[in-house]
Amino acid sequence: MVYKIIIRDKDTIVEFTKSIIGIYIAVGLFIIGIFIFSTHSFSGRLNEDSYENFGPEWTTIIDEKKPVVLYFYSDNCGPCIALKPRIDELFEKYRLRYNFFYAKKEDEGNIKLIKKFGVPSLPAIFLFDPRSGNYIYLNRENYGDPDYITKSLDQFFIKRKE
Numbered sequence: 001m002v003y004k005i006i007i008r009d010k011d012t013i014v015e016f017t018k019s020i021i022g023i024y025i026a027v028g029l030f031i032i033g034i035f036i037f038s039t040h041s042f043s044g045r046l047n048e049d050s051y052e053n054f055g056p057e058w059t060t061i062i063d064e065k066k067p068v069v070l071y072f073y074s075d076n077c078g079p080c081i082a083l084k085p086r087i088d089e090l091f092e093k094y095r096l097r098y099n100f101f102y103a104k105k106e107d108e109g110n111i112k113l114i115k116k117f118g119v120p121s122l123p124a125i126f127l128f129d130p131r132s133g134n135y136i137y138l139n140r141e142n143y144g145d146p147d148y149i150t151k152s153l154d155q156f157f158i159k160r161k162e
Contacts, residue, residue: 067127071102
């Protein structure tokens with residue numbers, strides 16, 4: 001089937017051109033929006049009354065009031081397995097400043113945490129401040145950069161003190 005567009009005057013050409021350009025702009029903005037959302041960190045806040053719903057280990061960590069590094073992972077996830085030694089190194093370096101919580105996707109209690117934090121995909125690293133309830137998601141696209149997580153931990157700790 002072939003469609004022919006018959007344009008009889010100059011105003012119709014202008015209107016047709018504007019609509020095509022509008023479609024291209026809308027598609028472009030949509031693509032840019034997807035790119036921005038998928039490549040940047042996001043943050044949020046948890047209410048203190050929901051802390052106890054995540055299990056006794058979580059409650060123990062939260063009671064110490066130190067900031068928490070949450071590492072969401074799965075045993076069936078190749079990138080998760082590859083990142084775990086890096087998280088273990090960070091634990092050794094930052095254990096006096098931060099509590100570390102390894103949230104395995106397959107554990108039933110962690111499913112609530114995954115939903116509450118809005119984990120976009122695995123692996124995922126969140127920094128959480130139990131004093132304020134604020135958290136930030138570290139962009140997984142930067143996990144390959146050895147300094148990215150370290151800088152993020154240092155910045156979060158400094159901002160928390162302010």
